[in-house]
Every structure is written in structure tokens, then in C-alpha cells.
């Protein structure tokens with residue numbers, strides 16, 4: 700599975716601890732992250748992470764583009780619900796695209812734990828089938844939702 704990891708600054712330590720706690724699962728998958736989140740995770744958890752731009756510099760939009768192409772199977776986004784951020788439109792767009800593409804999304808650690816455990820137990824294997832179907836649609840003529 701392709702997993703995207705994003706955390707705002709107040710939750711950077713949390714996402715690092717979370718990935719370390721579930722490293723035995725994360726190491727079996729392909730990880731993507733926004734810039735600073737990815738740096739923190741790869742350094743602390745010693746996992747390979749493809750780092751995109753930092754969120755405020757377009758990283759959320761890059762992950763959104765991957766989701767639009769059905770290249771992400773799961774998004775864990777520990778966002779800051781208490782602060783107004785300058786790139787709020789990018790954040791909203793990313794969360795919206797998860798709903799458009801039916802991508803499992805966790806915005807807090809309780810949900811993230813459930814999703815990671817569900818994925819480990821095969822509950823997200825339907826994603827493989829969906830991706831095949833969407834690839835067919837993108838390569839064909841039907842690009843509608």
C-alpha cells in the first residue's frame with residue numbers, strides 16, 4: 700500500500716512516535732510525506748520515506764495530486780485543529796479529495812490506529828481492485844466520477 704503521512708507542527712512528535720510504534724507494519728509499505736514530516740520520520744524511525752514539498756510550499760497539493768490519480772491508499776494527517784494556517788485552502792482541498800476518491804483518512808491518532816490495524820488485517824485490500832478499475836478508466840474514455 701502507498702501511505703501518505705502529514706502532520707502539522709504541534710503533532711510532529713506524535714506522528715514520529717506513531718510510526719515508530721507501528722514500524723513493523725509501516726516497513727512493509729511505501730511511505731510518502733510532506734517535507735518536514737518526512738524528514739522527522741525518516742530520521743527517527745529509520746524508514747525510507749519519499750519526501751514531497753513542505754505543506755505550505757505545495758506538499759499538500761502534491762499528495763492531493765497523487766490521490767486524484769489513485770496513487771495513495773491511505774492518508775494519515777494529524778492536522779492542527781486549533782490554529783489558522785496560511786495554506787488552509789490546500790489542506791481543505793486535500794481532505795476533500797480523500798472523499799472524492801474514497802481514500803481512508805485519519806486526522807487523529809485514535810482513527811489512525813484503527814486504520815493501520817485494519818490494513819494489517821487485510822481490510823484495505825479492496826484498494827488494489829479499485830486502483831485497477833480507476834487505471835482502466837483513466838486510460839479509457841470514462842473520466843467522470
Ligand SMILES: O=C(CO)COP(=O)(O)O
Nearest residue numbers: 733734735736753754755
Ligand atoms: O503543513 C503541512 C501540512 O499541511 C505539513 O508540512 P510539513 O510536513 O513540511 O511540516
